[in-house]
Each structure stands twice: as C-alpha cells, then as structure tokens.
Amino acid sequence: MTPHSALQARGVALFDVDGTLVDTNYLHTLTWWMALRQHGHTVPMARIHRAVGMGADRLLDAVLGTGRSHDEDAAVADAHGTLYATWFDSLAPFDGAAELLRATAARGWRIVLASSASEEEVAAVRARLDADDVIDTATSSADVTATKPAPDLVRAALDKMGAEPADAVLVGDTVWDVESAGRAGVPCIGLLTGGTTRRELEDAGAVVVHDDALTLLRHLDSGPLARPPR
Incomplete structure (x- = not known):
C-alpha cells in the first residue's frame, strides 16, 4: 500500500524518530554534552540522556535549571545542531525500522514521522531510513512552539493528516513520547531502544512495550497497529 491508497483509511500511525527508528539518542547525549561544555557547563551525561526526547528548550531547563539566564540557550x-550534523552520514536505522514502516502502511495506516528535531535533522534521518515511499508526512521543530512532553507535537502531526486522536497510535521510546501522546489522547507503544526502561515507559502510560522495532514488527498483528480505524 502506498500513501495515496492509504488515504482511504482514517488510521494514522505516528512514529517518533530519534531512539525509535534510528539509533541516535546517545549521539544526542554526546553532542549536547559537548555543546554545553563549549559554553562553560559541565553536566553529567546521564542527566542529559534522561532529557533527550524533549525539545531543546525543555532539555536545557531540565539539565541547567529554570532559574537561570536564558541568554545563551x-x-x-546551535552548537548542538552543528556537532550533531557531523554524524549525519553515520546515522544508523534500527534493524527492522524501514520494514516496520512499510508493514504498518500495508495494514492500512497512514505514516507520519512525529519529530521535534530540526528540519535538517529530520531530512537526514529520512535519507538514512530510505522509506519515503510509505511516509505521508513529517513534523519538525518548525511545527510547534511547545515541545514534548506537551501534546502540541502530536496534535500538529494529527492536524497535518486531518485526523483525530481516536484515529491514531504513536510509537516512541521515551517517557516524554508517552506523556505527550497521553496528553493528546493518543495511545503510545513504547520501545526500549532509546535507553528508557520498560518500567518507566509502562508507568508513564505506554499501552505495550517492545524491545525494539524488529520485535514490534514481529508482533504487529497482535497489538494496537494490527488494524487501523476506518
């Protein structure tokens, strides 16, 4: 099924990108750590990793605190973006990621990449995924002002497809994905590939948690993505 034929279906499958489809969460951790050090902030990588999945504004609040000056944010x-861009040619999709998108589309879902990354980062990931034949649209940081765990990104993705929360499922890897989806009224499938634990994803409200994209692919017909609403 192509995106054009999937337009007959109401169901929209939203896929987070970093840590869900592409193995980038620890690259983001490293490049945020380097960017912060360039500006005089030494922050433990573990603290940064816990905030990956948020937008840049919320991530900096999480690692530096909210009572600081925001003048250098x-x-x-920008330093993080420059450092991360040096990895574009090395970005690695998880095993089964592109096949998962195609199998989900084949079951009648419309596919949206729901990311708050920059347009350049989203484009780089799409190039590495090589699954544009089944991707209907994608979001980026340009589509929202409030980032995860706010629901705005999920709502923006739904608006792009003219869909309602009852029509959608989101696949993500962080508690911020789960919380963002929940606040938008959308169920979330969790994956462990971003470095968040099963317990944390379940406690945040994930309806089911799988090890990775390949495992979700193998269980596609027994979970929330088996059949889209029509």
Whole structure:
C-alpha cells in the first residue's frame, strides 16, 4: 500500500524518530554534552540522556535549571545542531525500522514521522531510513512552539493528516513520547531502544512495550497497529 491508497483509511500511525527508528539518542547525549561544555557547563551525561526526547528548550531547563539566564540557550542549541550534523552520514536505522514502516502502511495506516528535531535533522534521518515511499508526512521543530512532553507535537502531526486522536497510535521510546501522546489522547507503544526502561515507559502510560522495532514488527498483528480505524 502506498500513501495515496492509504488515504482511504482514517488510521494514522505516528512514529517518533530519534531512539525509535534510528539509533541516535546517545549521539544526542554526546553532542549536547559537548555543546554545553563549549559554553562553560559541565553536566553529567546521564542527566542529559534522561532529557533527550524533549525539545531543546525543555532539555536545557531540565539539565541547567529554570532559574537561570536564558541568554545563551540559542547558542548552545546551535552548537548542538552543528556537532550533531557531523554524524549525519553515520546515522544508523534500527534493524527492522524501514520494514516496520512499510508493514504498518500495508495494514492500512497512514505514516507520519512525529519529530521535534530540526528540519535538517529530520531530512537526514529520512535519507538514512530510505522509506519515503510509505511516509505521508513529517513534523519538525518548525511545527510547534511547545515541545514534548506537551501534546502540541502530536496534535500538529494529527492536524497535518486531518485526523483525530481516536484515529491514531504513536510509537516512541521515551517517557516524554508517552506523556505527550497521553496528553493528546493518543495511545503510545513504547520501545526500549532509546535507553528508557520498560518500567518507566509502562508507568508513564505506554499501552505495550517492545524491545525494539524488529520485535514490534514481529508482533504487529497482535497489538494496537494490527488494524487501523476506518
């Protein structure tokens, strides 16, 4: 099934990108750590990793605190973007990621990449995934002002497809994905590939948790993505 034929279905499958489809969460951790050090902030990588999945604004609040000056936030975020861009050619999709997108589309779902990354980062990931034949649209940081765990990104993804929360399922890897989906009224499937534990994802409200994209693919017909609403 192609995106054009899937337009007859209401169901929309939203896929987070970093840590869900592509193995990038620890690259983001490293490059945020480097960017922060460039601006005089030494932050444990473990603290940064816990915040990966949020937008840049919330991530910096999480690792540096909210009572600070925000004057250098844009410069730190730009430094992260520059450092992370050096890895574009090395980005590695998880085993089964592209096949998962195609199998989900084949079951009648419309596919949206729901990311708050920059447009450049989303484009780099799409190039590595090589699954544009089944991707209907994608979001980026340009589509929202409030990032995860706020529901705005999920709502923006639904708006792009003219869909309602009851039509959708989100697949993500962080508690921020699960919380964002929950606040938008969308169930979330959790994956462990971002470095978040099963217990944390379940406690945040994930309806089911799988080890990785390949495991979800193998269980596709026994879970929330088996059949889209029509």
